[in-house]
Amino acid sequence: MRLKPSVGQLVVPLLPSTALKPLYTVVKLYNVQLFERCAALSATDWVHAEDSANLRYPIHRLDSTRELLSCHPVILNPDGSIWREGSLYILDQALADDTCDPATLIAQAGHLADFMNTLLEENRDFLDFTGYRFELPTYIYKEKYNLPIKKQQISASTANVKIRTVVRFYTDLIDHRGFSPQKQPWKVKRIKIIYEDVYGYERSKYVSYTDLTYPIAHQENTGEYINDGGKLIPLIKSEQLVLLTSLMQIGNPEMILVFTIALVTGMRIQTILTLRVGSIKSGDSTSFDLIPIRAGRGTLVDTKRNKPIVVLMPSWLHHKLTVYLNSDRYKQRAILAPAKPENEQYVFVSRTGKPYYIAKNDIGYFSSDEKGSYIRLFIKSKLKPLMGQKGVDVNFSFHDLRATFGMNLIHERLELLRRGRINEIELIDYVRKRMSHSTSKTTQGYLQYERNNDLAFQADTEYQQFLIDLLATKD
Structure with a gap:
């Protein structure tokens, strides 16, 4: 071979x-x-x-x-x-x-x-x-x-x-391959573990492990962070406002849209940056209606572990993205990108026509495995310093915006819970589906965080209206 x-x-x-x-x-x-x-x-x-x-x-x-x-x-x-x-x-x-x-x-x-x-x-x-x-x-x-x-x-x-x-x-x-070691390369041990399935039911199974691995002391999450693909700390209302006003002051249209999508949909960075033109619908500039976007296996849009998911994006944000895709700025960038069918072209490409994040299917196509390094550099070199000048010296990563969306969602649904219009199980299930969590245990971490931290977050609908008004100043 x-x-x-x-x-x-x-x-x-x-x-x-x-x-x-x-x-x-x-x-x-x-x-x-x-x-x-x-x-x-x-x-x-x-x-x-x-x-x-x-x-x-x-x-x-x-x-x-x-x-x-x-x-x-x-x-x-x-x-x-x-x-x-x-x-x-x-x-x-x-x-x-x-x-x-x-x-x-x-x-x-x-x-x-x-x-x-x-x-x-x-x-x-x-x-x-x-x-x-x-x-x-x-x-x-x-x-x-x-x-x-x-x-x-x-x-x-x-x-x-x-x-x-x-x-x-x-x-x-x-x-x-026919290898027969003179002595056992390791010893195997077997233990029973308890876990939660995708429906929230407790299950048990036996797993094997070797004596080569080190024991891990699992610390109980006391509510100081949210465990969702990392130890995430969401931005509170005042921090979100400073972040958004800082983005507007910097004035980079791509970064404004990328961060807005994260805050309004909870998408991970690889999903946002591998969105394709065909993912975006025309939308209504004032509508909060949710329009689905398919991602993961069977699509050109990346997700964590290629998990097939459906992400809901409000109609007004689809409209904003459509306006951007029809702008001279985007067209000048897209014309420099390697030729693709229009619907398969990336929404977010750099000034040289290269995607900010290369999807798994396109790594060979671009001879690159770029994974959003510009976004991390933008946060470190431009966004955080400007936020610090505005009195908000907060250490955050792009992934924390996913937790921020989740907490805004929780905050809005809690009001319905207090009025008795939904119960706690319905609240958790709604947020779990919106965030594409595999188990409700991850979603429950958001509720635990809210209960352990007396912090102010934005109600989702109120927050979206604020974003619409703020982004209108850039139209």
């Missing part, structure tokens, strides 16, 4: 090092075509041998649903050659799941390169499982993180993610 990258591929080393001796590194290949050598009679094509222009050999496509990998990592040995076992494992992961996010594969390749560099320092072969337990490759890697975890230089959960990648790698070697 041969990996054939596209002409002019971009190769990026992911693990630079100041060490004197060469290390294992990871490179990213774009638009990798997949095929393997075969008998001449079954060949679909012929390729030239790399060491001879006159020698050709027959190939055919792999027996896979994928013929092209838009962005794929390869692990290199210290001498620059491909590390066969590790790279084949990563390739198998890509072929086994055609929805696998390239970023996940790149991270896993980085974990394996880190593992091999650890063994390199110890002069230990990754297939050598002789000696005492602490000398085995897997336990050497575990021990690497013992002191950093105690010093809080790395979290136990982060170390465990790396270790589990190594466990899966060895499991694949044992199950599919």
